[in-house]
Amino acid sequence: MFGNMKYxxxxxxxxxxxxxxxxxxxxxxxxxxxxxxDRFDALYHSxxxxxxxxxxxxxxxxxxxxxxxxxxxxxxxDSISAASIDVITTASPYQEERNExxxxxxxxQNKAILSFNYTDSEENDFLAQTFSFGVSQDFFGDLSTxxxxxxxxKDQIMRMTKxxxxxxxxxxxxxxxxxxxxxxxxxxxxxxxxxxxxxxxELITDTGFLNNPYRQVRFADGSPSEFEEYPNTxxxxxxxxxxxxxxxxxxxxxxxxxxxxxxxxxxxxxxLVGYTHTIKDxxxxxxxxxSYKQSAASFYSDxxxxxxxxxxxxxxxxxxxxxxxxxxxxxxxxxxxxxxKFIDRGSINFSYDYxxxxxxxxxDASVTGYPLGQEPLYSFSSNVMQIYFSAWY
Amino acid sequence: xxxxxTTICLLALxxxxxxxxxxxxxxxxxxxxxxMTFNRDPISTSYINHVYEAREAARGAEEGQGGGCGCN
Numbered sequence: 001m002f003g004n005m006k007y008x009x010x011x012x013x014x015x016x017x018x019x020x021x022x023x024x025x026x027x028x029x030x031x032x033x034x035x036x037x038d039r040f041d042a043l044y045h046s047x048x049x050x051x052x053x054x055x056x057x058x059x060x061x062x063x064x065x066x067x068x069x070x071x072x073x074x075x076x077x078d079s080i081s082a083a084s085i086d087v088i089t090t091a092s093p094y095q096e097e098r099n100e101x102x103x104x105x106x107x108x109q110n111k112a113i114l115s116f117n118y119t120d121s122e123e124n125d126f127l128a129q130t131f132s133f134g135v136s137q138d139f140f141g142d143l144s145t146x147x148x149x150x151x152x153x154k155d156q157i158m159r160m161t162k163x164x165x166x167x168x169x170x171x172x173x174x175x176x177x178x179x180x181x182x183x184x185x186x187x188x189x190x191x192x193x194x195x196x197x198x199x200x201x202e203l204i205t206d207t208g209f210l211n212n213p214y215r216q217v218r219f220a221d222g223s224p225s226e227f228e229e230y231p232n233t234x235x236x237x238x239x240x241x242x243x244x245x246x247x248x249x250x251x252x253x254x255x256x257x258x259x260x261x262x263x264x265x266x267x268x269x270x271x272l273v274g275y276t277h278t279i280k281d282x283x284x285x286x287x288x289x290x291s292y293k294q295s296a297a298s299f300y301s302d303x304x305x306x307x308x309x310x311x312x313x314x315x316x317x318x319x320x321x322x323x324x325x326x327x328x329x330x331x332x333x334x335x336x337x338x339x340x341k342f343i344d345r346g347s348i349n350f351s352y353d354y355x356x357x358x359x360x361x362x363x364d365a366s367v368t369g370y371p372l373g374q375e376p377l378y379s380f381s382s383n384v385m386q387i388y389f390s391a392w393y
Numbered sequence: 394x395x396x397x398x399t400t401i402c403l404l405a406l407x408x409x410x411x412x413x414x415x416x417x418x419x420x421x422x423x424x425x426x427x428x429m430t431f432n433r434d435p436i437s438t439s440y441i442n443h444v445y446e447a448r449e450a451a452r453g454a455e456e457g458q459g460g461g462c463g464c465n
Contacts, residue, residue: 041436047444060436074436141414182453188431193420196429202453238453242431246423254431260451268451276428284428294450318450330437351437357448384444386437 033113033138033145035070035106038063039392049355049382051084056097058388072104072117085378086317089365090216090225094160094167098123112137115149125169125213127156134184145188153180159213176209197243206234217315218365220373221306228314230299236262252276260294266319268294282337286330286351293323302363303373317378320362328353328384336391344392351386432456 040061047054056077064070076099083093104117117132134149155178161170181204188198210232216225240258247253256272270292277285297319299312330351336343356379363375370376416424423429432438442455 041434043436043440045440058436058440074439076440141416142418143414143416184454190416190421190424193416194423196424196431198431200454204453236451236453238451240454244429244431246426246429250426250428252426252428258451258454260453262450264450266450268449270451278428292445292449292451297450318448324449349434349437353441384441386440388434388436390434390436 033108033111033136035064035068035108035113036062036072037392038070039390041388041390043386043388046385047382049384050357050380051082051088051093052382053081054078068108070106072102072106074100074102074104076100076102085364085366085380086215090214092162096124098126111139125158125160129154130180132182136186143190145186147184147186147188149182149184151180151182151184153182154178155180155208157209157213173213176213178206178208178210181205194246195243197241200238200240200242202238204234204236204238208232210234211314212316215314215316217301217313218303218372219306219309220303222372223307226307226313228316229312230314231264231312234263236260236266250278250281264319265298266294266296268292282334284330284332284334284347286328286332288326288328288353290326290328291323292325294321296321296361300361302361315362317359317362321360322358322362323360324355324357326353326355342393346389346391349386349388349390351388353382353384355382355384357381 041059043058043060045054045056045058056079058074058076060072060074062070062072078098078100079095080097081093081095087093098121100119100121102117102119104115107114107116113136115132115134115136117130117134119128119130119132121128121130130151130153132149132151134147136145136147138145157176157178159170159173160167161173162168183203184200185202186198186200188196190196211228211230213227215228217228218225238258238260240256242254242256244252244254252275254272254274254276256270258270260266260268270290272288272290274286274288277287279285297314299310300314300316300319302315302320304310304313328351330349332347332349335346335348337345339345358379359377362378363373364378365375367375427433438456446452446455
């Protein structure tokens with residue numbers, strides 16, 4: 001009875017929001033939309049920091065079929081060598097690989113672009129499938145683009161363990177499941193001859209097993225560590241504003257601000273400022289600085305008094321209070337500017353980001369010589385590199 | 394919140410006929426420059442989003458999409 005009323009209330013709310021969006025869409029005259037360009041990208045990425053070494057290739061191909069359909073194929077690999085703080089305090093260093101495949105179709109229908117995507121991600125202990133649908137439309141003399149999207153994700157979570165010295169799936173853990181729903185709404189707006197801005201909102205709801213299956217909590221009373229216990233629902237809201245300004249010469253400055261909150265009492269925000277400079281039409285140089293901070297989940301603690309001291313317990317540093325800073329640059333060099341065979345133009349790109357993470361209530365439990373719960377606070381830095389080739393044809 | 398959106402949309406409906414696009418197509422050469430694109434290289438944006446998503450609790454409203462974990 002109560003659940004039914006709640007459902008009706010939610011349905012009523014969704015209807016009202018849909019009506020508001022529909023009114024917003026028909027408030028402006030509509031014009032044509034453009035499909036993404038045909039292009040091919042080959043990228044090699046490297047992340048090193050906090051005991052993690054993650055490298056791998058990524059390939060992406062986009063091709064127009066006929067006049068109204070564009071197809072997308074993407075392949076991505078993470079080769080992971082892990083000896084992070086979480087691993088060395090509760091388990092042994094390990095190596096694994098994640099493979100991700102994406103297929104997508106964009107379809108130009110009258111004055112709108114409809115997008116469908118399917119992503120499959122596979123690890124030895126984690127399988128994820130995601131279906132996405134999106135629609136975007138240019139209107140108001142092409143000054144505005146409204147986009148909406150929905151994604152449904154299904155995860156299967158397992159746990160690896162060593163049995164008789166052989167690493168294999170933990171039969172005691174079995175397979176857990178999680179469902180994810182994502183609702184997106186975005187508006188990109190040309191504000192002047194030099195300025196473009198965008199506003200994006202995303203609601204994500206998760207149900208099911210949301211823990212990291214490996215991480216453990218520790219206790220002040222000396223009890224042995226136990227696996228974390230998270231709530232089995234989570235909803236989050238994120239809203240982001242981005243703006244770009246073309247300077248009088250061929251360069252641009254950009255800014256971004258995002259605010260996030262969720263039902264686990266985490267609040268986060270980040271901002272980014274960037275500068276893009278060009279040299280002789282061939283070189284594009286990007287400089288950027290990003291700052292992020294978040295508060296802890298309500299059930300997070302670096303150390304708990306004793307087992308069963310509360311229902312939900314987490315010591316996952318991603319749920320702690322911390323901030324991070326990123327300073328980075330990218331260099332792009334234009335190739336084949338006059339075309340070569342079937343290629344119209346290309347570019348070779350290098351990108352580097354230096355990141356620092358400072359935790360305010362997560363302690364480095366691997367350090368010895370300190371009383372339990374009084375170890376130094378944890379921090380680490382990362383070097384993130386990308387090198388990639390792009391060709392438009 | 395919903396009332397606010399509806400009110401803004403109704404106002405937009407009323408004003409829609411009088412407000413005209415203020416940047417003409419022939420005035421958009423700077424906006425058409427690739428350096429003005431928010432997501433110039435989707436393959437790179439997707440990767441860097443994944444790097445942050447695996448290490449931060451915040452999620453959503455980014456450019457591009459990713460999946461999986463690879464974050465232990």
